Amino acid sequence: MSSKAAGAKGNLSATQRAYRKEAERLLLWAVLERKKALSSLTLEDATAYREFLADPPTGWCGPRHHQRWSPLWRPLEGRLNGVTLRHSLTVVRSLFAFLMRQGYLVGNPFVAVALPVQPLRPLGSSRTLTFSQWDHIDALLEKHQETEADRRLRRGMRWLYATGLRLAEITSVKCEDLTPVEYRAADGTMATDWLLAVIGKGNRSREVPVPAELVMELGDELARHGFERQVGAVSNRGVHVMSRFDDDLKRPVAWSASGLYQAIKAFLAQAAEGLDAADASQLKKASTHWLRHAHASHALNGREGHSPVPLQIVQNNLGHVSLGTTSMYITSERDERLKAMRAFWKTS
Structure with missing residues (x-):
């Protein structure tokens, strides 16, 4: 996964924050739920992660306004819909592909996980103002x-x-x-x-x-x-x-x-x-x-x-x-x- 340019003062861009969120979320799930390192995840684990994102336990969910260092912070707000689930899995695929290129992994179990269908919706078709x-x-x-x-x-x-x-x-x-x-x-x-x-x-x-x-x-x-x-x-x-x-x-x-x-x-x-x-x-x-x-x-x-x-x-x-x-x-x-x-x- 190629890195994005940070701001002039080293601050993370919106894209970097979004990618970090997905990587942290997966890492926490792998360690806490599957008791595994990322390098040990299999296709079965990848499929289970897709199901987890679609219907996460309540203990993993909380309001978005809590800062990441707060004890009230949670990785998710709730279940991911088709669009956000597709985005999350796409980012994770890219992460594993990057780790393979770096020689950390020998395979990408998320390649075989089916992505939700991309909805055919024109830009701003319903998310705009009259x-x-x-x-x-x-x-x-x-x-x-x-x-x-x-x-x-x-x-x-x-x-x-x-x-x-x-x-x-x-x-x-x-x-x-x-x-x-x-x-x-x-x-x-x-x-x-x-x-x-x-x-x-x-x-x-x-x-x-x-x-x-x-x-x-x-x-x-x-x-x-x-x-x-x-x-x-x-x-x-x-x-x-x-x-x-x-x-x-x-x-x-x-x-x-x-x-x-x-x-x-x-x-x-x-x-x-x-x-x-x-x-x-x-x-x-x-x-x-x-x-x-x-x-x-x-x-x-x-x-x-x-x-x-x-x-x-x-x-x-x-x-x-x-x-x-x-x-x-x-x-x-x-x-x-x-x-x-x-x-x-x-x-x-």
């Missing part, structure tokens, strides 16, 4: 101005939606990664917006456009806490875009990916209150990655009064290697699809 759902969320965010935590949550959600960045990407970028760009807009007037330098998956770099108003709001927050309002000021170097400006800290600290994720999940659950059953259900299930899907879907499909964004631009925003991956987001809203087809059916 225009009306996002408008509802954004209206609620507009009221979040009273406390630093309120404004930070608003900043996180609006930046995720506007840029399409991944959670790990948005929590790693800093003020010095932003560059102002003056250009001629479609109406012929001069405009200024910003480009954000991002290091994404595979250690690939890209520049993602950011609206000027979001950068101005970040500048306001910096000034509110005694820093230079100009985001690109030398004194702001090292300050994360997603910073926590706590009053008892001399310098702001980065908002963790897990902290941002949990704050957005809690906000979306509250935003579901008072909506109809279908919308409420969607918002309760939504997470940070849904904002990335919404960015792609809304940009590519356009909304009333706005032209769709070209496919290649959205591909760059998302950091996709394949244009085909991005094109899977080109879908009309459900009602628009039905209206268009009804018009077609009536003419045939």
Whole structure:
């Protein structure tokens, strides 16, 4: 299993954490349940591990918010569904293949274990937000101005939606990664917006456009806490875009990916209150990655009064290697699809 590049400060990437979780989980199961070393696991053991993940004992399960060093931490939250079970077994297969290449193992028992069928589902087909759902969320965010935590949550959600960045990407970028760009807009007037330098998956770099108003709001927050309002000021170097400006800290600290994720999940659950059953259900299930899907879907499909964004631009925003991956987001809203087809059916 090839290692992934760590962050500049040696922190584990999201992929590394996910792979570590799977390796730890298997190692604990092998030692505690099978009383074996990894090198002694057989096909029978590998099959038993698949069944274990599909229906783990309650003693192996616990809430995800406990830290790994806590006595309340558990390797699992509950049984794994088809998608997560397939991912877990795929990672374990890769781990054993890596150990074979290193000469630690002579065989890979997980190769013969059947994987759950991969569901055929377009990217973001159900894990996205409609225009009306996002408008509802954004209206609620507009009221979040009273406390630093309120404004930070608003900043996180609006930046995720506007840029399409991944959670790990948005929590790693800093003020010095932003560059102002003056250009001629479609109406012929001069405009200024910003480009954000991002290091994404595979250690690939890209520049993602950011609206000027979001950068101005970040500048306001910096000034509110005694820093230079100009985001690109030398004194702001090292300050994360997603910073926590706590009053008892001399310098702001980065908002963790897990902290941002949990704050957005809690906000979306509250935003579901008072909506109809279908919308409420969607918002309760939504997470940070849904904002990335919404960015792609809304940009590519356009909304009333706005032209769709070209496919290649959205591909760059998302950091996709394949244009085909991005094109899977080109879908009309459900009602628009039905209206268009009804018009077609009536003419045939």
